[in-house]
Amino acid sequence: MDETTKCPRCGARLPVDPPSGLCPRCLVAAGVVSGEPTKSCGDGAAAKQPSSFNSPSVEELSPLFPQLEIIEFLGAGGMGAVYKARQPGLDRLVAVKILPREVGDDPSFAERFSREARALARLSHPNIVAIHDFGSSEGLYFLVMEFIDGVNLRHTIRSGELRSKESLAVVSQICDALQYAHDEGVVHRDIKPENILLDKKSRAKIADFGLSKLLGETGNEATLTGTHQVMGTLHYMAPEQMKGTHNVDHRADIYSLGVVFYEMLTGELPMGRFEPPSRRVQLDIRLDEVVLRSLEREPDKRYQQANDVKTDVGEIVDHPASCDRSAADDSGRLAPWLPWNAFGVYAVCGVFLPLFLVHQILQRQISPTNVLGLAIGVSVLTLVAWIWERWPYDPALSWRSKRNWTPVLAPFAMFFFIGVFLDRESVAAWYRISASSPAEADGLTQRIANVVLLFSAAIFMIVHRHPLHDAIRRWRSGPTSKRSG
Amino acid sequence: MLIMDPLLDRDACSPSASDAHRLASEFATTHWSLVVSAGSVDEPAARRALADLCQVYWYPIYAYVRRRVGARHEAQDLTQEFFSYLLEKHTIAQADRSRGRFRSFLLTACKNFLSNQREKARAEKRGGAKAVLSLDFASGESRYQFEPSENLTAEKLFERRWVLALLEEVLERLRVEQVEAGRGIHFEQLKTAITGEATAAEYANAGRALGISATAAKQAGHRLRKRYRQLFRAEVLRSLADESELDDEIGTILEVMGD
Numbered sequence: 001m002d003e004t005t006k007c008p009r010c011g012a013r014l015p016v017d018p019p020s021g022l023c024p025r026c027l028v029a030a031g032v033v034s035g036e037p038t039k040s041c042g043d044g045a046a047a048k049q050p051s052s053f054n055s056p057s058v059e060e061l062s063p064l065f066p067q068l069e070i071i072e073f074l075g076a077g078g079m080g081a082v083y084k085a086r087q088p089g090l091d092r093l094v095a096v097k098i099l100p101r102e103v104g105d106d107p108s109f110a111e112r113f114s115r116e117a118r119a120l121a122r123l124s125h126p127n128i129v130a131i132h133d134f135g136s137s138e139g140l141y142f143l144v145m146e147f148i149d150g151v152n153l154r155h156t157i158r159s160g161e162l163r164s165k166e167s168l169a170v171v172s173q174i175c176d177a178l179q180y181a182h183d184e185g186v187v188h189r190d191i192k193p194e195n196i197l198l199d200k201k202s203r204a205k206i207a208d209f210g211l212s213k214l215l216g217e218t219g220n221e222a223t224l225t226g227t228h229q230v231m232g233t234l235h236y237m238a239p240e241q242m243k244g245t246h247n248v249d250h251r252a253d254i255y256s257l258g259v260v261f262y263e264m265l266t267g268e269l270p271m272g273r274f275e276p277p278s279r280r281v282q283l284d285i286r287l288d289e290v291v292l293r294s295l296e297r298e299p300d301k302r303y304q305q306a307n308d309v310k311t312d313v314g315e316i317v318d319h320p321a322s323c324d325r326s327a328a329d330d331s332g333r334l335a336p337w338l339p340w341n342a343f344g345v346y347a348v349c350g351v352f353l354p355l356f357l358v359h360q361i362l363q364r365q366i367s368p369t370n371v372l373g374l375a376i377g378v379s380v381l382t383l384v385a386w387i388w389e390r391w392p393y394d395p396a397l398s399w400r401s402k403r404n405w406t407p408v409l410a411p412f413a414m415f416f417f418i419g420v421f422l423d424r425e426s427v428a429a430w431y432r433i434s435a436s437s438p439a440e441a442d443g444l445t446q447r448i449a450n451v452v453l454l455f456s457a458a459i460f461m462i463v464h465r466h467p468l469h470d471a472i473r474r475w476r477s478g479p480t481s482k483r484s485g
Numbered sequence: 486m487l488i489m490d491p492l493l494d495r496d497a498c499s500p501s502a503s504d505a506h507r508l509a510s511e512f513a514t515t516h517w518s519l520v521v522s523a524g525s526v527d528e529p530a531a532r533r534a535l536a537d538l539c540q541v542y543w544y545p546i547y548a549y550v551r552r553r554v555g556a557r558h559e560a561q562d563l564t565q566e567f568f569s570y571l572l573e574k575h576t577i578a579q580a581d582r583s584r585g586r587f588r589s590f591l592l593t594a595c596k597n598f599l600s601n602q603r604e605k606a607r608a609e610k611r612g613g614a615k616a617v618l619s620l621d622f623a624s625g626e627s628r629y630q631f632e633p634s635e636n637l638t639a640e641k642l643f644e645r646r647w648v649l650a651l652l653e654e655v656l657e658r659l660r661v662e663q664v665e666a667g668r669g670i671h672f673e674q675l676k677t678a679i680t681g682e683a684t685a686a687e688y689a690n691a692g693r694a695l696g697i698s699a700t701a702a703k704q705a706g707h708r709l710r711k712r713y714r715q716l717f718r719a720e721v722l723r724s725l726a727d728e729s730e731l732d733d734e735i736g737t738i739l740e741v742m743g744d
Contacts, residue, residue: 027656
């Protein structure tokens, strides 16, 4: 078997002898976390087990909710089944989530359920699924929620229709919602694509704050969730959540958001020694930093607030360094091969500005050779900028090795030689013209002045063109964080 | 002896209490806790339990020794010697109950064994260790050849191999169980459902091969997955001296596979 075989589900590299041909990582995950929809436990052998859950049919449910018209069954997951219903009085559609009847017997389940309802009811935000009501009817616990006509993010990711621009919009909205919830003291703790709904207008709505922990209630937290009980879905869990420690705060959501973000951009999960998104698909390399900083194993190194993620994403959206490229399925789509913006800046700063300076300040004649030389130089620089953009970027490396430094150094080198070249070419003419005043004809001073002038031009143009500009921005926004493990 | 709480899931699809008890009795006979509480391998039951565990987890030890020692034949001899030493000497008494995991015990014992062996005259002719377990070194060696060589310490290699051996054991138990129930073909067709939700098309294909509907295939897949989870937890539990360590051990396994 090929050594680089990857698991199609989690993207992890498979060992040469996977047990029964299955991905070991997924097997471990399957052994720990129940990801199965409860409705499937409904018959046959499963019926032997008292705790398995039959989703009641619409007919069974209707008598329990006289105030609602139950329309259809939508789906079941995690800890309940969801139905579409109508409130005739208000003439609006709602979603009704009900819990398995059996769990009502367990007081801790009931407590957890009412906690979910209260946590949700506190939240009122356009990007959070609103809760209208909750309670129990004949021992059946239910939540009445805003009905979202759309799909969940999992479907969208699978369909491969998500472009990076839309991913960024979704992330911004999730950040808004999370920031709001975190400010209210509510941590979601189970952010995953299944819990992010997209309505028809592509608005993102976070659902199921069911596992959320109210920071204000830390007192009885332990009794509610069990010390080591691993909650949420494994792949999206922050490391501190996996360890089952009590120090799980809102930054765990930021980690999960990072996983979702990575998955939206690349179509894969960031498992083990994963590569930065820009190595998997073509996208703005600045996104790597955002994603990887969200995915820091140490909460302290992560973004501390959801808003910060949004700010950085917004910065990238507002100042695109490169173009919009595809997300999950990038196959067949290539970036425009020539970075036109680089070409523009180089042409202005590299040809017109130097020639203008040479002509106006140094009072020199401009020869066709000068123009040709500078134009060739600009072409070379543009090409180099292109190489720069294609250069794989890995934030895990040290600052020296993670970049191709040629494009940064090239303008300096180029202008140095052009400076010398210009000077040498015009020295003779200079002497001929101003032979009467030899005191001014100090070749060395001229040469130095040329080089200094052109170096300033090089710095100016680099600062206004992205490679170094990027680096400076990164440097300002904090030291490059290294990923561990 | 066993408190069965860790076996009981807290979600809707948890195995029933009777299931858990059945599992417990099934595994109690080969439980590591049995060896630890016996304190020695003099008792036949304890010895059998230990041998059984070693038979499942020998390859991780071989990979560890092989990485430490380097030479193939020496590693094979040492592995065999280590297991005979383990099964015949009274080393179990040294197993500290507080660190009562078979995994850590095995690794520590192996480390000590190797350093003792090194101190003993190297000149001493090796070989001739009485084979107490039948270990398939030929297949072990060919597997070892495929181990990734890059930046994996012997300990890490051991841990990874441990988890893989555990998964293999769980799957094998599941397979045997299904075959015995006359559902061997179900296992083959539906095993991809264990690692997560297969797509509707996969279920439809499996259903066709089994002559059942896609819905029935899906349900069978979920039942298989659930049974897998029970066996997984039971197998992890089997290598622990104390059930309270189950969650912690699972956390370790997650971390091993997460890197």
